[in-house]
Amino acid sequence: MEGRAARERLQGQIDTIGHIMELTGCPSVGIGVLHQGQTIFEHFQGLSDVTRKVQVDKDTCYMIGSLTKAFVSASCGILVEEGKLDWAEPMATYIPFHQKNDPVIAQRACLADALSHSSGFPQIDISWYGADGESILDPGDLLHVTSHMPVFPDFRAKLHYSNWPYALAGRIIEAVGGNDASDGWGGFVQKRIFDQLSMSRSTTSRADLVDRNFAEPHTVLSSRQPARLPVPDISSKTITGAAMAIWSTVPDMLTWSKAILERLKAENQHDESKTTTSRVAGRSALGNDGKDGDHGDLRGVNNGYTDSKRTQDGWPARTTDLTSSEPQMDLKMSTPGEAVRKQENPLRQVLHITSHRFPITDDTVHENTYGFGWARHQIPSCHLGWLSINGPQKCHIIGAQSQPRLLLYHGGQVTGYLNSIYVFPETDSAIVVLTNAQSLGDCSDLVGQALVQALFKMEPELDFRSIAASISGEHLLRFDEMKTEYESNRVPNTKSPDLREVEGVFMNSDIRVKINVSRVGNENGRLEMRLNDRESQRHRLQHYHYDTFGFLPESRDEKELRCLVDYGSYQQFLLSFVRGEQCEITGLEWVMENGFPPLRFERLSSD
Known part of the structure; x- marks a missing residue:
């Protein structure tokens, strides 16, 4: 009964979805919703290519951008379970990595640091991603660049979202993955995740799919009309492909979401067999030999660490005694036989992967943290959407008067595509929204939040049509604002050099x-x-x-x-x-x- 009512509420959002697409200029959207473990809603609307006037359908592939990161984290989880990787072992154990600007990073930076964006790497994406969507660095440059680039001075003390650490994680998968990784990290994902979950229309390289049912990339012009863009020069064979290269469909992403939910439940039940305390995801101990290695309870404003001190093993020094009713979870290698195994679900260590690691902000009393390829929010949250070009909508908070819910979330942006995924472990629910435009505001974020609101009957009910109108107008003005700032900071009448x-x-x-x-x-x-x-x-x-x-x-x-x-x-x-x-x-x-x-x-x- 609840499933039917939820489906009707979601179907009632179709007109709103159309209005959001029109306002943002988005040419197409693919939507899928799981609830209580079952697919209850799918919707496909618009054009995969505005020049060829081809309609999207359930088999249309979208480039999912940074949603790729969760697949790379999952691949690492499989290898940790098999004893080939250790979350806490320095990356230099597996690949010839060093860091000339911060020896501590060179000595201590481990897989957990890389996947939680706490390794100190900046973005500087314009160093490798050029005009017209072209990759301008060779993949063979990865280890040199990451070993020599300047870094932030707050290793393990602050989250700096970056694609470079995930590129390194991809290289580590290739180094230790054996025959399954003979074709690199992309081959490992294909063999160990896509093939085993029957995600038959997912790939790490567009060239691997034989048909042309792709949602082509677009931007939206100032006239609010979409225009074609070049296909991004990103794949499993490019320098940062492990951060963003995957193509997938809505049905495949729902299969992925269901596998995540099933594995969370299985691992949580297994954990309960060893402790009487239940949880969705617990604390993590990242240090070796028990040295101040845990992050503590990151759901509050004060996470108990300072930015200025480090322990001997490189982690920030703790200034308060943090306690939690949740059992600690050791990030050292698990014994393969200890895991709950299901032949049909290849994922492992998902509880680790989705646990909280670092706060994304200090101005919150609710959980707004990042794990390994997943952000965690307790909604209502004024920080939901931080991985979207819309940014956190602090004036438009869904569920402000509704029951709090734990949400696993990520956004996926790559030129011509904006995507969002929302996973709710407590109700076995997931919402996937894929779009094919760098639009006037993130259509996937707006549609996704509207569907979350409808699925759970959240109060007060926000008007996402008016929110989309406001956000799209703001995005139209951003270049003019940049140009004004450009001109206002120019010193007039200075002489040009020869x-x-x-x-x-x-x-x-x-x-x-x-x-x-x-x-x-x-x-x-x-x-x-x-x-x-x-x-x-x-x-x-x-x-x-x-x-x-x-x-x-x-x-x-x-x-x-x-x-x-x-x-x-x-x-x-x-x-x-x-x-x-x-x-x-x-x-x-x-x-x-x-x-x-x-x-x-x-x-x-x-x-």
Whole structure:
């Protein structure tokens, strides 16, 4: 009876879904809902390709972006269960990893650090993901780049969301996975997860599917009309593919969600056989030999650690005595025979994987934390949506007057696609929303939250049509706001250097990025930059002020059509040339991530 009523409430959202799609410009959406372990709702609407006018259906494949991270974490869980990996063992045990800028990271950073985004790595995605969706670094550069790139100074003290640690996890899977990983981490996921769960339309490389039933990538222009984009140059064979490369369908993602829920329940029941305390997911002990290695109870504001002190084994020093009624869960290797085994479900260590590791924020009294490829929220939460381009909607909180619920959540963004997954362990429920546009606001996030609200009859009932209208309007204005900030920070009437002075080749050998700066033709009034000798990576340079040049696109549509989605601040569009003691140009500085120090590029040649 409850299932039928829930299905009717979800069907009642179809008009709202259509309005959200129209407001955000999203060409298609694929939706699936599990409740009490059963599929109760599927809905497919819109076009997979606006140029070919092809309708989506249940077999349409979407690129799921960062939802890939949970599959990589699950692969690690399988290998931990088999004794081939240890959550707490330094990554350098498995691959030739070091970190020249922080020896502690080199010595201590383990798989648990990588998967929980607590290893100190920044994003700097524009170092590898170029214009037109092209990967501009070779996968063979991964270990060099991650070993040499600058890092944040707060290892194991703060969450820094980054794709690089998951790329390293993929390399570790390849190193220890044996024959199952002979084709890399992607081959392991295929053999050990997709094949065993009969996820027949899921793949780590688009080329592996024989038909053309793909939702093609789009952006949304200022006219609110969708436009085609190039297919992202991301797969299991590209440098950060392990963070975002998977393609899948709604039915396959529901199969995945059900496997997660079943395994959580099985492992929880097994855990209850050893303790009288039940839980959905417990605390974790990441340190070796019992040294202050646990994270403590991260559901409150104070997690009991300082940012300035570390214990001998590298974990933040504890300043308070944290206690919890929940049993501790050792992250050391489990004995394979101890696990509850179901032949049809290959997943292992899911309780570990979905446990809380780090708070995503300090301004909350509810749980808002990150595990291994999954965020955990106790809703109502003003932080739900932080992994969406919409960001946390602190003025629009679903279920503000409803019963609190534990939610496992992730967003998946890659150029031309925005996706969301919500898993509720207490009711065996899951909601999957896949879309194929870098739209005016995240359609998948809006639709997903509207469906969560309807599924659980949450109060007060929010009007997601008006919320979508507000968010889409904000996204339309973002480029104009960036352009205004760009202009307002320019110092007017400064003299441009002679363009012949700044011509040359500039290199950051740490991240393997080269910048060629040259005049256009024989003109003295125009410059351009080219990244890593790739013709597709040309940008016009215009004098900004003093010795700084900018390459901000002329319009929002140009920025979108060139797939420059990772340029979120005006500073990222500026190159500041640096002079030496003789006033000669010796290098340049580029802010490649907002809030992170600029990276220095040394001049190699003036030819």
